[in-house]
Amino acid sequence: MSDLARLLVILGPTASGKSALGIELARQHGGEILVCDSTQVYRHFDIGTAKIPLAEQRGVPHYLVDLVEPQEVFTAGEFRRRAQDVLEDVRQRGKFPILTAGTGLYLRALLEGLADAPTRSEELRDRLRAKVQARGPEHLHRLLNRLDREAATRIAPRDTQKIIRAMEIRILAGKAVGEIHRSGRSGLAGYTVTKIGLSPPRDRLYERIDARVNAMIAAGWADEVRRLVEMGVPADAKPFQFIGYSDLRSQIANGRPPAEVVEKIQQATRRFAKRQITWFRKEPDVHWLAGFGDDTEVITAALQFARVLPV
RNA sequence: GGACGGGUGGGUGAGUGGCUAAAACCAGCAGACUGUAAAUCUGCCGCUCCUUGCGGGCUACGGAGGUUCGAAUCCUCCCCCGUCCA
Numbered sequence: 524m525s526d527l528a529r530l531l532v533i534l535g536p537t538a539s540g541k542s543a544l545g546i547e548l549a550r551q552h553g554g555e556i557l558v559c560d561s562t563q564v565y566r567h568f569d570i571g572t573a574k575i576p577l578a579e580q581r582g583v584p585h586y587l588v589d590l591v592e593p594q595e596v597f598t599a600g601e602f603r604r605r606a607q608d609v610l611e612d613v614r615q616r617g618k619f620p621i622l623t624a625g626t627g628l629y630l631r632a633l634l635e636g637l638a639d640a641p642t643r644s645e646e647l648r649d650r651l652r653a654k655v656q657a658r659g660p661e662h663l664h665r666l667l668n669r670l671d672r673e674a675a676t677r678i679a680p681r682d683t684q685k686i687i688r689a690m691e692i693r694i695l696a697g698k699a700v701g702e703i704h705r706s707g708r709s710g711l712a713g714y715t716v717t718k719i720g721l722s723p724p725r726d727r728l729y730e731r732i733d734a735r736v737n738a739m740i741a742a743g744w745a746d747e748v749r750r751l752v753e754m755g756v757p758a759d760a761k762p763f764q765f766i767g768y769s770d771l772r773s774q775i776a777n778g779r780p781p782a783e784v785v786e787k788i789q790q791a792t793r794r795f796a797k798r799q800i801t802w803f804r805k806e807p808d809v810h811w812l813a814g815f816g817d818d819t820e821v822i823t824a825a826l827q828f829a830r831v832l833p834v
Numbered sequence: 835g836g837a838c839g840g841g842u843g844g845g846u847g848a849g850u851g852g853c854u855a856a857a858a859c860c861a862g863c864a865g866a867c868u869g870u871a872a873a874u875c876u877g878c879c880g881c882u883c884c885u886u887g888c889g890g891g892c893u894a895c896g897g898a899g900g901u902u903c904g905a906a907u908c909c910u911c912c913c914c915c916g917u918c919c920a
Contacts, residue, residue: 537872562872572872598869628871637868648870678867682875685867692869704868766872790861795872801865 528614530714531829532559532634533816534624534803535721536796538731540816541623542575544721547822548829549583552619556585557609559624559633564590564597565762567751570744572765573735586613593751593760599632600642606633610714627802634716636708641695643688651687660686671699719825720809721816722800729793731815736767736789740780749775766791 531548533541545556562572566589569576574588586609591597606622606629613620624630655663660683667686668675674689689700696703723731748771756763763769767788774780803809810828814821 560872561870596870599871600869603869626871628868628873631868635868640869642869679875682867684870684874688869700868708868761870761873764870764873768872792872797863798865798867798872802867802871 527713527715528610528620530610530620530622530711530716532622532624532630532716532718533721533825534627534630534718534806534809535816536728536799536803537573537625537792538735538796539721539723539728540818540821541625541721542573542816544719544816544822544825545621545623546575546579546581546583547816548825549619549621550581551826552829553617554583554619554621555613556580556583557606557613557620557622558585558587559602559606559622559626559629560588561597561602561626561629562762562765563588564602565593566591567593567754567756568747568762568765568768570739570742570747571767571771572762573739593756593762596643596645596761598642599628600637602629603632603637607711610711625799627799627806630806633711635710638704638708639706640692640700640703644691644695647691647694648687651690652683655683655687663687663690666690667693670694671701674700716808717828718806718809719828720803720806720811721821722811722813723815724813727815728796732792732796733789736785736792739767740785745771745774745778745780748772766795 531554533545533548535541542556545554548554549556560572562568563574564587565572575585587602587606590605610620622630622633651663654666660681663683663686664675664678664680667678667690671689671693674693675686678685678689680686692698692700692703744767748768751768752772752775758769758772763772770784770788771780774784812821812824816822816825
């Protein structure tokens with residue numbers, strides 16, 4: 524037994540049943556859910572981001588959802604701060620925090636911390652983006668190579684997004700990315716963390732993904748997108764980059780989205796799931812369970828891990 | 835029945851004598867990723883062997899023959915698809 528609070532993390536690819544398992548465990552252990560998902564922090568984008576409707580939350584409080592408006596910028600650092608606040612609050616009320624994680628970067632930001640690097644600067648980014656527009660990503664990569672050779676070596680010449688971030692750090696902090704990273708970061712303190720990973724068979728996961736996309740469409744995803752447009756959410760708002768949203772946005776005149784659009788969304792979701800799997804595979808100390816979060820054997824096994832934890 | 839056009843690797847599709855296991859794109863597979871992360875990017879992608887190399891062998895551009903040192907590319911016949919004329 525220790526005086527550390529405990530934190531249960533359930534991680535896995537999209538549609539693996541993290542939410543179902545989280546809710547089930549929460550109900551049995553007086554838990555509350557912290558959602559670690561970069562898309563669900565956006566308000567009004569509900570169906571396509573697979574937010575759990577209130578009615579299906581079965582009385583279990585859910586946090587870290589609907590934090591910002593569509594036009595706002597949200598970052599891993601901001602997530603970390605908000606998550607720590609929620610964790611503290613849950614701890615003080617003596618509840619059991621259960622984090623359901625689909626966004627690997629955010630999970631790492633919370634658990635391991637972030638280096639002491641400057642936050643993004645929109646003005647600087649606009650300028651750098653203009654350079655890329657005018658002279659191509661390789662040009663910016665050459666500039667980075669001059670300012671921070673180590674970072675330039677690590678980042679692909681066409682990876683504009685990462686090149687810009689490295690440039691931003693170098694310019695704003697006056698230090699190279701590597702230097703800042705080597706100065707360390709401080710992870711989440713005061714918690715005993717147990718991680719459960721869901722890894723259902725790939726073919727069955729893909730079947731579920733396809734079925735879930737169909738269900739989202741049936742649940743009125745296209746209408747949600749229509750409302751977002753009517754609401755005045757601009758096409759370049761961040762959440763319109765999320766899987767499916769821009770495809771459906773271009774289809775709003777057509778009523779029901781055609782089959783090929785639905786297939787495209789399913790395909791993009793499958794590829795996304797693969798990227799999540801690749802990321803989570805490297806996550807240390809995960810108790811992997813080879814099924815879905817609503818499989819009874821998985822629930823039983825997960826309960827063991829939850830019970831083993833000191834209260 | 836006749837006249838054209840066309841049949842290329844999982845898909846679309848370039849290639850019209852050697853530099854072509856065959857562009858490009860898509861799909862697929864694998865991977866990277868410390869502040870946009872459902873994002874962004876990278877590699878592989880006919881089969882096979884090994885001493886894993888700008889390595890060897892085999893198979894491949896509808897089918898069968900042929901021309902040629904050499905053919906997806908030229909010729910002959912056949913099959914199939916599309917359009918048009920009967």
